[in-house]
Amino acid sequence: MASSSSSTRASRTSRSQDVRSRAEAAPGLERRARAAVRLDAVDHRLLAALAEDARVPNNALAAQVGIAPSTCLTRVRRLRDEGVIRGFHADVDPALAGRPLQAVIAVRMQGPARSHLPAFARELARLPGVLDVYLLGGAHDFFVHVTAPDTDVLNEFVIENLSANPGVALTETNLIFQHTRGGWY
Structure with a gap:
């Protein structure tokens, strides 16, 4: 059983490294060629909540979505590893930053x-x-x-x-x- 879980982990790590290397090669261009990741209703609620506020703490995100904090952390990590979540960004107001x-x-x-x-x-x-x-x-x-x-x-x-x-x-x-x-x- 240990070899099965370690090979699954290695496969996931290799797949996420492959996703990252393709994304770094041409951000936003090659990603579209990938098949869509299977998402369920919980994943969609997580994405909606993170799109609204990416700084929400994991325990608050879990409560908002209605899942355990450990499950929330695992799901968000999977969404990042699969390339669904590409990153977390600050929404900077260009005018207030001197570029109106x-x-x-x-x-x-x-x-x-x-x-x-x-x-x-x-x-x-x-x-x-x-x-x-x-x-x-x-x-x-x-x-x-x-x-x-x-x-x-x-x-x-x-x-x-x-x-x-x-x-x-x-x-x-x-x-x-x-x-x-x-x-x-």
């Missing part, structure tokens, strides 16, 4: 550059002020959600990081006047 200007920049790539879309997405995601990068199907290849302290910095970002890139065919910058975060469920 937000924009979504639509980017269309040149034909030959399309073979490098995942690499370009990773490059964009590492740039200062970039909140999200969306790889799209349709007229544009990317939407890039950015913050900036002012229009001069936004203009500089577009010119230096997008327009100067020979693989970029077109950019359209759309200012965001208001942003309201939706709920998970």
